[in-house]
Amino acid sequence: MLAVLLALPASARVMPDLYDVSEAVASRGASDRASATARGLERVFIRVTGDLEIAQDPKIAPVLQQSQKLVQSYRYESDGNQLYLNLAFDPQAVGDLVHKLQLPLWPNNRPGTLVWMAVDTLQGGRDSLRQEDYPELFGLLDGLAMERGLPLDFPVMDLNDQRNMPLGSLWAQDEGAAERAGVRYRPDATLMGRLLQTSGQRWQANWLLIHGGRSYAFDASGSSMEEVALRGVNGAANLLAERYAVRSSDTGVTSAVLVEISGIRSFAQYSAATSYLHGLAQVSSADVLAVHGDRLTLALTTSTQLQTLQNLLSLNRNLQSARDDGLVDLSGYRAPLGSAQNPLRYSWQ
Secondary structure, three states: OHHHHHHOOOOOEEOOOOOEEEEEEOOOOHHHHHHHHHHHHHHHHHHHHOOOOHHHOOOHHHHHHOHHHHEEEEEEEEEOOEEEEEEEEOHHHHHHHHHHOOOEEOOOEEOOEEEEEEEEEOOOEEEEOOOOOOHHHHHHHHHHHHHHOOOEEOOOOOHHHHHHOOHHHHHOOOHHHHHHHOOOOOOOEEEEEEEEEEEOOEEEEEEEEEEOOEEEEEEEEEOOHHHHHHHHHHHHHHHHHHHHOEEOOOOOOOEEEEEEEEOOOOHHHHHHHHHHHHOOOOEEEEEEEEEEOOEEEEEEEEOOOHHHHHHHHOOOOOEEEOOOOOOEOOOOOEOOOOOOOOOEEEEEO
8 A cells, every 4th residue: 555655646646536426316216316326427427538528429328327237335315405315336337338438538647736816807906816715616616626537726825825926927827937836736737717807797718727848728708707717627627638538449459568667776666666557547567577776677558549658657756757768770760669679768756
């Protein structure tokens, strides 16, 4: 257990509750339970695939009709006058269905995302958004993050944050300021939003997602501040799922990718590195081929594309990508990346 914990990235998080949902029901009757179970499974599929529109896939409808077969356990509880059905779906059974239907699979190790927001209202002008000032809005964002399976953090906006991320820099979506202000939080991704009230019931928002050395800009519009804020988190979840979700048909066949990790100087580091690679959803096996000094060579069996695998490995802060030293022979031939002659190279930190 310790080795697995050591192997986890500093900010990327394993989301443990992707398969647990709670649905409001009118009664304990079988019909109400069946309807609630179908709704709950649809929510689980959104979390697991990262696809907000997954229910529109014609392959999903027959599965939802048989949703009770995928329930691992359920129980009822009351909150005031409202009855709820708490459902726990079988992760293995859901995963098998995702694979069988060739749906995207977003593994539960997901980028921790730090969200900075500024607002400009007709009456109040421009200001940073703080949790203590807008508890209902931030509560909605937390709820949406749970529905999408995206771990969110919000800055505390104390004097340190205000100095490192002044309002002008936040409104300008200054990536340099985001990098400086994010040092204390060590996020995997940063989401910056500026929310502008253009009329009494019209809002416009500009969003910038910074992740993996790249920036993604997108806009949102709506009738309230809450609506454009929620659309910002949804947009970020869509972009991250697109990068990390894998379809079983990505390549159609499994292949071996060789990975070389230097800096392995103790058994604890060896155990942490191998446990992490064994636990990746995209990797069916991770075989140690050689150990030379502080250098560990493994063969990873995977059916996903090489770039997707590299994206996933980049989430682990312990793995730092090393310089590509793939040799080019006199004929100009360069060994393919991930081959024995040109493995993926990392150093363990």
